[in-house]
Amino acid sequence: MLLRFGVTNFASIRQPMEISFVASRAIKDRGPELFPVAPRRDALPVLLIYGANASGKTTVYSALRTMRSHVLSSFARRAPDARIEFTPFALDEESKDSPTVLECDFLIDQVRFHYGFEYDSKSYRREWLYSYPEGQPRLLFDRDVKTKTISFGKHLKGQNRVIESFARDNSLFLSAAAQYGHQQLSDVYHFFAHKLLFVGSSFTVDGTVKNLSGELDPRIISFLKMADTGIAGARFEKVATNKDQLDLYQDISKVLLPRILNSNEKFDGDFNFPSHTSKLSLGHLGANGKPVYLDFNTESRGTVRLIHLLQTALKALDRGGTLVVDELDVSLHTLLAREFVAIFSRSETNPRSAQLLATTHDTNVLSSNYVRRDQVWFAEKSVYGDTTLFPLTDMRTRGSDNLERGYIQGRFGAVPYLGSLSDFIRADSADDVDG
Template sequence: MLMRFGAANFGSLRTSQEISLVASSLKDKGSHLIEVPEQKQSLLSSAILYGANASGKTTMLKAFYAMHNMLLHSHNRSSPTGGIQRNKFALDPEMKDNVSQFDCDVIIDGVRYHYGFKLNDEEFLEEWLYAFPGGSRQSWFYRKKGEPINFGKNLKGQNKSTEALTRPNSLFLSAAAQNAHSQLTSIYSYFQKRFFFDLTPNPNPVMLPFLFAKNDFDRRILSILNMADTGIVDVKLERKQGSEKQKMMLSGLVDVISNVFPDIGPSAQEIDNIFPELRFAHSAKSGEKVFLDLDTESRGTIRLVELLGPCLRALDTGGILFVDEIDTSLHTGLASAVIELFSSNVSNPKGAQLIATTHDTNLLCSGALRRDQIWFVEKDSSGESSAYPLSDLKTRNTDNFEKGYLEGRFGAVPFTGNIQKLFMEEAA
């Protein structure tokens, strides 16, 4: 489970900004809290981010994705002499040479871990991992440029040999997993298997079948499509040998597919051998099932299937799902229903979590969200984003949050000025 994550000098995040999923001491009704017996704090099942266009909402999600990607792949995919690619805050020249920082707190098997690192364009400057079994702090390792890694007495295994293999532009945790470090591999595996990302909300019938390239179609998705009045009554999934034309068409999309469906999407070799074909059936007037090609389905249907795939995987594993623009092509009732999957201990018994951005203000008055689950991201005149929860503002749980937000009481809304006046000036 995720307690919090933060980042600095990334995209529009100039200074350190964070999202916390630690529940506040509120008496709000809404989604159930995730209780962790070994921890004194309860966790939230979701955090929903609001803000104007280009305010930095997506950047908050991409910041964790960047951290996740470096953790998993800095050792096995980066060039030994290639430095580190990073998305620095570009509107202040001083930030060009400043470090970027990422850190998070997670709970694995009841134990809290704090992990983070700092970097510049060439190398990782610091990296650390602390564990808190029973609430007591243990330093597992601390790495600083130019100094030997400081290993705590509680970190057993191939520490020194892994240190010798760790390049300046790779993370020690990434190198440890690649070299089968017995104790750290379990931490690495948690990040590898429990985090899911849907950061490209563009319904695409061409890419959708690859969500099921390695897995069977989840029949629960079919049941939800039926309940959502899409008219879909059945599904057919076949894996075929792709034609040369299809392979050429998709050859440039392998990386895109793997980013949209990490740990699900196929590799280039698998595209060469497995070409999934997905079709949904609708009932004809005669009652007969008619299977239609995906490009005849609505954008909303395609988007719902795209979203439900990683949603159900997160719920099944107790994972954490990041979704950009959860309301894209979806009726507000469906967006709310997806959030409620995480908000109920009936559908979410393993403590899965959802972090999502949205512009759907109807969700603010749905009654499904506590004030500490509602976050705002606002960008100032210098282009710097800041994030803050509704629970930090003076409100009551009986307030109309949608009305207050649209009136600008909480900030994080666009200021359009007088558009009509602009046209009047143009006409004058």
């Protein structure tokens, strides 16, 4: 379970910013069922981030996804001399010379962990991990690349010094430890690998079908029926790969592989390309009441993205993970978005305490009975071009307030300033005449 995520100097975020799933003690609103995480402390099942276009909402999504990518890939998939992808805040010179900081707090078996790291394009400058088994911080490790040292806490068992010898400046110690089977740290690695799931705003039909792995969860069909899409079934068919296409793949790969590996040796083996691919068709109710199956490629982009979203959401609900969605409103009608939030907010549909973190423009969700004031966050650009994150609880509000109306009226900020549309049209017309 994710409790908190913090980020500094990443893309549009310059100063330290954070979001928190920890419920406010001052809020007594009716809403979702909360998750007890400590004496007199609860966690929220859903956080929603609102803001104008280009305000930095997607930056939060990207930063958390980037943190996961560093943990999973920095040791196993990065060459020893490769540079680290580094995207600091670009609108001042100081930030370009400062590290990016990513950190988070999360629960594993009801024990809180705090993990984070700093990096630039050359190295991970610092990396640290603490646990809180009895409410007090317990050092597991603290790494300083500048001094080439790692301090290990007495409670971190295993071959720590051996693994330290393999960790490179451009790889995380946590990533290396997981690859070498460190039992304690593998549990932390597992959180990032299997408990954080992402659905971005961009997608492809082929990628969606591939992620379905040859089957469509029947609960997705039930949701599509409830959504009145006219879809009543699905079927997968195995389609043989064309032999000429396979031969072409083989020929191209034998030429490209030596170049990729920087080798002049000829590759005489065979590549194991799939002999069959999966073809998905969705059944639409016809005039006679029977389903007519249509190729998935003919479906609307909204339907494709909705299926991708539902498939990933079900994984989170089944595992008890955190689903992170960029632009929830891309594929969901506003009524479906409210129902989607409700699914994560009720114990009967969310028995494993899964969470939803979503960016959205859909203000109608703010009027849901399952949204409390401490679940609403805003992203806003300052006059210097950097993103500020702040919760609705920073404002003076009451539980009886109409949050949707208040947001649209600009009471909470984080909305675009449109000025006068008529002035814009007149200016545009004048440009056309002068041209």
